[in-house]
Amino acid sequence: MSRIKQRFESLRQQGRKALVSYVVMGDPAKDVTLPVMHALVASGTDIIELGIPFSDPNAEGPVIQKAHERALAHGSSLRDALAQVKQFRETDSDTPVLLMGYTNPIERMGYDSFIEKAVDAGVDAVLTVDLPPEEAEEFSEHLKQANMENIFLLAPTSSPSRQKKVTDMAGGFIYYVSLKGVTGAGNLDVNSVNENVTSIRSLTDLPVCVGFGIKDGASARAVADLSDGVVVGSVLVNQIAALAEQGETNPAIYAAAVSVIIAEIREALDK
Amino acid sequence: MSSNPSSNNKAVDYSQVPDARGHFGPYGGRFVSETLIYALDELEALYRKLKDDPEFQAQFDYDLAQYVGRPSPLYFAERWTKETGGAQLYLKREDLNHTGAHKINNTIGQALLAKHTGKKRIIAETGAGQHGVATATVAARLGLECHVFMGEEDIHRQSLNVYRMKLLGAEVIPVTSGSKTLKDAMNEAMRDWVTNVDNTFYIIGTCAGPHPYPELVRDFQSVIGREARRQSLAQVGKLPDALVACVGGGSNAIGLFHPFLEDESVAMYGVEAGGYGLETGKHAAPLNDGIPGVLHGNRTYLMEDENGQIIETHSISAGLDYPGVGPEHSWLKDIGRVNYVAINDDEAMAAFRNLTKVEGIMPALESSHAVAYAEKLAREMDPDQMIIVNLSGRGDKDILTVAEIDGITV
Numbered sequence A: 001m002s003r004i005k006q007r008f009e010s011l012r013q014q015g016r017k018a019l020v021s022y023v024v025m026g027d028p029a030k031d032v033t034l035p036v037m038h039a040l041v042a043s044g045t046d047i048i049e050l051g052i053p054f055s056d057p058n059a060e061g062p063v064i065q066k067a068h069e070r071a072l073a074h075g076s077s078l079r080d081a082l083a084q085v086k087q088f089r090e091t092d093s094d095t096p097v098l099l100m101g102y103t104n105p106i107e108r109m110g111y112d113s114f115i116e117k118a119v120d121a122g123v124d125a126v127l128t129v130d131l132p133p134e135e136a137e138e139f140s141e142h143l144k145q146a147n148m149e150n151i152f153l154l155a156p157t158s159s160p161s162r163q164k165k166v167t168d169m170a171g172g173f174i175y176y177v178s179l180k181g182v183t184g185a186g187n188l189d190v191n192s193v194n195e196n197v198t199s200i201r202s203l204t205d206l207p208v209c210v211g212f213g214i215k216d217g218a219s220a221r222a223v224a225d226l227s228d229g230v231v232v233g234s235v236l237v238n239q240i241a242a243l244a245e246q247g248e249t250n251p252a253i254y255a256a257a258v259s260v261i262i263a264e265i266r267e268a269l270d271k
Numbered sequence B: 001m002s003s004n005p006s007s008n009n010k011a012v013d014y015s016q017v018p019d020a021r022g023h024f025g026p027y028g029g030r031f032v033s034e035t036l037i038y039a040l041d042e043l044e045a046l047y048r049k050l051k052d053d054p055e056f057q058a059q060f061d062y063d064l065a066q067y068v069g070r071p072s073p074l075y076f077a078e079r080w081t082k083e084t085g086g087a088q089l090y091l092k093r094e095d096l097n098h099t100g101a102h103k104i105n106n107t108i109g110q111a112l113l114a115k116h117t118g119k120k121r122i123i124a125e126t127g128a129g130q131h132g133v134a135t136a137t138v139a140a141r142l143g144l145e146c147h148v149f150m151g152e153e154d155i156h157r158q159s160l161n162v163y164r165m166k167l168l169g170a171e172v173i174p175v176t177s178g179s180k181t182l183k184d185a186m187n188e189a190m191r192d193w194v195t196n197v198d199n200t201f202y203i204i205g206t207c208a209g210p211h212p213y214p215e216l217v218r219d220f221q222s223v224i225g226r227e228a229r230r231q232s233l234a235q236v237g238k239l240p241d242a243l244v245a246c247v248g249g250g251s252n253a254i255g256l257f258h259p260f261l262e263d264e265s266v267a268m269y270g271v272e273a274g275g276y277g278l279e280t281g282k283h284a285a286p287l288n289d290g291i292p293g294v295l296h297g298n299r300t301y302l303m304e305d306e307n308g309q310i311i312e313t314h315s316i317s318a319g320l321d322y323p324g325v326g327p328e329h330s331w332l333k334d335i336g337r338v339n340y341v342a343i344n345d346d347e348a349m350a351a352f353r354n355l356t357k358v359e360g361i362m363p364a365l366e367s368s369h370a371v372a373y374a375e376k377l378a379r380e381m382d383p384d385q386m387i388i389v390n391l392s393g394r395g396d397k398d399i400l401t402v403a404e405i406d407g408i409t410v
Helices: A003-014 A030-042 A062-073 A078-091 A103-109 A111-121 A137-145 A160-169 A190-201 A217-224 A234-245 A251-270 B034-051 B054-068 B078-084 B103-117 B130-142 B152-157 B159-167 B182-195 B213-221 B223-235 B251-260 B327-334 B345-359 B365-379 B395-405
Strands: A018-024 A047-051 A097-101 A125-128 A152-154 A174-177 A208-211 A229-232 B027-031 B074-076 B088-093 B121-126 B145-151 B171-175 B200-202 B242-246 B267-275 B291-295 B297-302 B339-344 B386-391
Touching (some): A018 A208, A030 A251, A047 A078, A078 A103, A078 A111, A103 A125, A190 A208, A217 A229, A217 A251, A229 A251, A234 A251, B034 B103, B034 B213, B074 B223, B078 B345, B103 B130, B103 B213, B121 B182, B130 B159, B159 B395, B223 B251, B223 B386, B267 B327, B267 B365, B339 B345
Parallel strands (some): A018 A229, B145 B171
Antiparallel strands (some): B027 B297
C-alpha cells in the first residue's frame, strides 16, 4: 500500500481529517526547507506538498508567486526539491510527500529521468498544475509504472462529466480547488464546496481534500467537515515571507513559525 | 535564393491542423489549470458554431471593411526595390489599418465572440501596446469594460500606447512580476481570467496560448494572406516567390503565411528578434535558439535554461520580446515549410531608418525586422522575382525609443 493510502486509511480509522501543508522548495533559502518540512510534520501535518520553483507560476496568487521568485533568486530548482525529499526520507519514512509544480521543469528533466530520481528520493505523488488529463496521458503512464500517484485538481467550474474524466485518471486524493481564483485568494463558499465535494464523492472512492482560501483553524474546520482534509499554503508562505523580509537566516526560526500555524489548524481539525 | 523547403512535404494537409484537441503535430494543446478548462471548452464550442455561420462572417467582414479600412493595400515599393537591388519588394500595408497594426483584425473577431457570450468585461495582455490599443478600441466601440495587463518595462518603453489605451477608456494594469514584460503580462491576465472567468472574456493577442486561441487568432488574421494572395494575382498576375514577416508570438506572420501554405512555389521566412545577436544569448528567437517546452497553455519552442525556467529575452522591439512563439510556427519549422531566421537590433534599426527615408513609410520596430531580412533576401533573388513583406504596424509608437538611441529628448 502506498504511503498516501496508508495515511488516509489510518486517519479514517482515527476519525481525523488530513492536513496537507504546502511550502516552496528553497523559500527563502535552500537550508530552510528541510527543517521546515520536519517541523510541519511534528506540529501536525499529514502530507507534505513541496512546491517546485518555476519562473511563470500563473496559477499562483501574489504570495506564492513571490515565494517562487525568492527560491529562484538563488537558483532552487526541481533537482533541489528531489534532493531535499531524499534527505527528508533519511529520518522520516512515513509522511507522504507530494511534489507540486508546472510541466516545463519536469519536461526539461525528461519524464524518465524525473521519475527515476523521484522514486529514488522517496516522492509519493506529483501534481502538475498545468497538465490536465487530456495532456497527461504519457506522464500518467510513467507515474503508474513507478507506482507514483498522479494528483489532479478539480474546480468549481468542473462539470460533472469533467469530474468523471479527472477522477478516472487521478490517484492519491482529489485536490478540490475551493474557489475560482489563484492560490491565496478570497472568500470561501462553503455551500458550493459541499455541493461539489458531494458530487465528486459519488464518482470516486479517492479521498477529497480542499484547498485555496484556507487561512486558519476556523476555515479549515469548516471545509474539513465536508471533506477528507484540507490543504494550506499561502498562510504558511506568508509567514515565511514576513521572516524573509526581516532578513532572518536561521532555519530554526522558520521551523518554529510554521509550527505555530500548523498546530492551531491541527487543533481545530481534531476538535 | 534558398531552396524551397516545401517541396518535400507534399502530403501535408494544412486544413487538418490543429487536430480536435488543438495540436499542431506535437505542439499546441491545452496546458492550463483545471479552472480554465470550462471557459476554454465554452469558447471552443462557440467558435465552432460561429466559424462557418454566414451572419457572423458577414459581420466580421463588414467591420473589417468599414471600421478597420480593409483591404489594406499591397504596395510596390519601387524606390526601395531599386535601392536594394534584386527581387521586387511589395509591402502588405497592415500599418494603414485603424489603430496602426494588424492586431485589430484579431480583436474585431474576438470581440464579436465576446459579444455572443454576453460577457461584459474584457481583459488582454500587451507587449508593444498595439494589441492593448486594438483591444481597448473594440471594447470602446462595444461599450465593454476593458483591463489591459502590461509589463512595467513595456509601459516605460511604450508610453504613447499606454496613454492611448487610457484615452480609450481602458485600465492599464502594470505588471511587476518576473521580467516585467509580455510574458509576465500574459501570466497576470491568466490569473485574472481564472478569478473572473464567469464575467470575463480574455482576448489573447497572438497565435499562442491554450487551444482554441492559436487556431482562432490564425483564422482572424488570415485575412492578411487571403487579401495578399488575391492582390498579388490581380496586380502582378502571379503569386509571390517569397513572403517575409516578423515573428514574436507570430500572429501577423501566420496571418500572411496560412493562405499560401499549399502554394508550394511560395517560400516563407519568419523573422525572429536576434537582439544583440544569437551568439550572445540575449535575443528573443526561440525558433532559432530554443527548445520545445510548455508555457502559457501550449507546447512550443521556448527560451529556457537547463532547469526548465523561462529566461529573460531581449529585443529592441517590445512586441517581439517574448520567450515563446505560436505553436503552429513550431510545427511549420519542424516540417520545414517555413524558414525561421533572425535579425539583430542594429539591423532592424538600420532598416527602420532606410525604409523611412526611401519610401516615406515608417515601420514599427517589430516590422523593421521583416524589412531588414527582406533586403538581404531580395539581393539573393532575381529582379523578376517578387517578395511580399508584411508591414505589420506603423512606427509612430517607436519614435521615443529611436530618439533615445539617437540621444535626443523629444
